Amino acid sequence: MLAMAPKRIVYVSCDSATLARDLRILADGGYELKRVRAVDMFPQTVHVETVALLSHKAPDSTVDITVEFGEGEGGSDKGGFEVL
Helix, strand or coil: CCCCCCCEEEEEECCHHHHHHHHHHHHHCCEEEEEEEEECCCCCCCCCEEEEEEEECCCCCCCCCCCCCCCCCCCCCCCCCCCC
């Protein structure tokens, strides 16, 4: 799923252990848990399905960096950086 990089994932699980494992993997891969709902598909049993909605995290901010090197710069023994 991470390689496909969808904007949203709806994850349906009947096993809370694998749900927790996979949510950790998805969170580490850039997804954020938005909503979780338990669904009782099998009344009068202990089985409960869990539906989770995950959304790909948007970056908090962006930084634009422009680097310009003038003529003769970058060739010193200091690697082109000025030591202050």
